[in-house]
Amino acid sequence: MKKFTKSSLAVITGLSLFVSGYSIAADDTSTDVQKQSYSIGASLGKYVSSQIYSQTQLGAEVDVDLVVKGVIDALKGEQKYTDEEVLTFLNQRAEQLNAAREAEDARIALKNMTEGSTYLANNKKSDKVTVTESGLQYEVITMGEGRKANPEDVVTVHYKGLLIDGTEFDNSYERDEPNRFALMSVIEGWQEGITLMPQGSTFKFSIPSELAYGEKQVGIIPPSSTLVFEVELVKVEEPGENSHGMGLSGMGMGGMMGTGKAH
Numbered sequence: 001m002k003k004f005t006k007s008s009l010a011v012i013t014g015l016s017l018f019v020s021g022y023s024i025a026a027d028d029t030s031t032d033v034q035k036q037s038y039s040i041g042a043s044l045g046k047y048v049s050s051q052i053y054s055q056t057q058l059g060a061e062v063d064v065d066l067v068v069k070g071v072i073d074a075l076k077g078e079q080k081y082t083d084e085e086v087l088t089f090l091n092q093r094a095e096q097l098n099a100a101r102e103a104e105d106a107r108i109a110l111k112n113m114t115e116g117s118t119y120l121a122n123n124k125k126s127d128k129v130t131v132t133e134s135g136l137q138y139e140v141i142t143m144g145e146g147r148k149a150n151p152e153d154v155v156t157v158h159y160k161g162l163l164i165d166g167t168e169f170d171n172s173y174e175r176d177e178p179n180r181f182a183l184m185s186v187i188e189g190w191q192e193g194i195t196l197m198p199q200g201s202t203f204k205f206s207i208p209s210e211l212a213y214g215e216k217q218v219g220i221i222p223p224s225s226t227l228v229f230e231v232e233l234v235k236v237e238e239p240g241e242n243s244h245g246m247g248l249s250g251m252g253m254g255g256m257m258g259t260g261k262a263h
Contacts, residue, residue, distance in 0.1 A: 044071075048067065048071070052064065052067065055097060058097060058100040058101060058104060059100055060093075060096065060097060060100060105217075105223060108222055108223060108224075109215055109222075109223040109224040110224075112209070112222055112223065112224040112225050112226070113209065113224045115164065115226075116164060116208065116209055116224070116225065116226030117226075119164045119206070119226055120135070120137060120206060120208060120226060123137055123206050124137055126139070128140070129206075132192065134188070134192060134211060135208045135210070135211065136189050136192050136193055136205065136206075136207060136208070136211055137205070137206040137207075138193055138196065138203050138204065138205050138206070139203065139204040140201070140203055141201075141202040141203060141204055141230065142200075142201055142202040142232075143198065143201050144197070144198040144199050144200020144201035144202075144233065145198060145199075145200055146198050146199025146200045146201075146233075146236065147198065147199055147236055148195060148196070148197065148198050148199075148236070149183055149194055149195050149197070149199075149233070149236045150183075150195070151183055151184055151191060151195060152182075152183070152184060152239050153182075153183050153236055153237060153238060153239060154180065154181065154182050154183070154236075154237040154238070154239060155180070155181065155183050155194055155233060155234075155235065155236055155237070156178050156179070156180040156233075156234040156235040156237075157172070157178055157179055157194070157231055157232060157233055157234055158172045158173055158178045158179075158231075158232040158234060159171075159172050159179070159229055159230060159231045159232065160172070160173060160229065160230045161227060161228070161229050162227070162228045162229070163221070163222075163225060163226075163227065163228070164225075164226050164227075164228060167220070169219060169220050169221055178232075178234050180235075182239070183195070187207070187211065187212050187213065188211045188212075189205060189207030189208075189211035189212055189227070189229075190205075190207075190229075190231075192211070193205045193207075193229075193231070194231065194233060197231070197233045198233070199233050199234075199235060199236045200233065200234075201232070201233050202230065202231065202232040202233075203230075203231055203233075204228070204229070204230050204231075205227075205228070205229045205230075205231060206226065206227075206228050207226065207227045207228070207229065208226055209223075209224045209225055209226055209227075212225065212226070212227045213225065213227075
């Protein structure tokens with residue numbers, strides 16, 4: 001659980017030494033110093049506003065007028081509570097927010113599990129869809145004639161990744177650059193699915209959350225999400241073959257890397 005410490009208050013406490021007894025002048029921002037000073041305040045306001053918004057999204061009440069008063073009082077060195085009391089109250093709120101966040105995450109995960117199960121149940125009714133023993137679903141879009149990958153091989157793929165509502169979260173075609181990686185380094189749904197594909201094939205995979213990221217939130221992928229991929233297997237290589245320079249491009253692989261179960 002994140003806790004507030006005295007360092008969290010250091011900037012405001014330090015400022016209070018300079019502004020105690022200082023009354024804010026008229027709104028004059030004609031000089032560079034004035035413009036920069038105003039921008040410091042605007043930046044602070046934006047940050048505070050984002051914090052308030054995120055807390056209200058979790059159902060937590062915030063008295064905005066008192067937030068503003070607290071900032072002004074601290075800047076003037078006239079805050080109502082001691083630093084120790086402020087830290088106590090902030091940590092109490094952090095505990096409440098963490099509990100609310102955990103409850104919201106659980107609600108989202110349950111919703112995604114339910115919707116994913118419904119999607120998979122409907123998807124497997126298609127004559128074009130094959131379901132493996134693990135629950136992976138795949139559809140052949142194009143069948144290639146090259147060799148199939150072994151689990152220890154290195155593969156190069158183009159792919160597009162979607163949530164079941166159609167939201168696209170990754171697309172190597174848009175980057176105009178396929179990804180090359182060790183097959184054992186990706187999520188279980190890919191490890192199994194790609195070994196079913198001859199080189200040159202394009203398959204569509206519907207991957208249950210337990211074969212993807214499970215309860216993890218990964219980027220814009222919510223916890224317990226069923227994922228849909230269209231994958232083109234461009235090349236299969238034995239491990240160590242032309243391995244110099246192998247890597248992942250930028251933030252590509254966002255839909256594949258990072259499952260703890262795959263390592």
